[in-house]
Amino acid sequence: MPATARRRRPRHGAGAEAQEALTLRIHGLDGAVEQLHQRFDAWEAEGAFADSLDHFGRQVLRLAVHEWLANLVQHASFGRRKPAVALAVSLRDDGVQCEVEDNSAGFDFDRQLATQEQIVGGGRASERGRGLLMLIAITDDLAYTSGGGRQRLAFRVRPGAPAGTRALFSVPKEH
């Protein structure tokens, strides 16, 4: 099913910081990633992020949402529910506030993160399981909450390169 995307003004009393919000609703996971990038392409073409993020920040935002959506597509359990993902990007003077809600069963974020930390920290030669680490490294104020059948990932992206980049992959030592 096609994604719907619209731009909305912040609700009354939302605060002076939030100037505008970009939203996208995805129904079903088939083609979800393609829909996401098509919408980001359109937003970029419209100059939607111009006052909030520079080029680097826009790429970081796109990558962060992609990594999360990839996580949902590959690992989330929706039971009999039709998967529904709602993205909202609030534009601010100092970057964006991003929220992604879904109707999956949720998971233990901290436990999965710890598992990925062990993979990287142990220098294991595995190409899998670094999406959450990537998310944390490139975003600010990341929080995952769940309740009432809805799961919500929230984070901020600021202009420029994140300060907390890290090595996510190990290489063989020189012999």
Place this chain on the structure above:
Amino acid sequence: MSFVIHKASPQTAVVRIGKALDFRNAPDFKASCQEHARGGTRYFVLDFSGTGILDSTGLGVIFSLYRQLTPVGGQVVFASVSRPVQVVVQLTRTYKVFRQYPTVDAAIAGLDQRAPSPAGSAGAA
């Protein structure tokens, strides 16, 4: 959404990544490159011209290829790195591991000039 591999020489393959290398096509990429490596390819030039998406899974299979080639003196290099891929390279400090060239031809020429010896840094990227 597919990548294309062609041989530039008996030991050198050029992989035109295309629009994306991510969790959707990473397994195919890995399998195809491994097949070429088993056939004697030692040098892989990854052509990122026009690539809009490189995620952690895509980067992971690139590192997997790198680890496979390093013990036999092979190399993986990047060419024509697009702006989105450059952002990922900066974020993950991958520039410390994979040499970048402005074009595929420059990458092939650069490989020809380098002695085939075990590559890689002394520690984590």
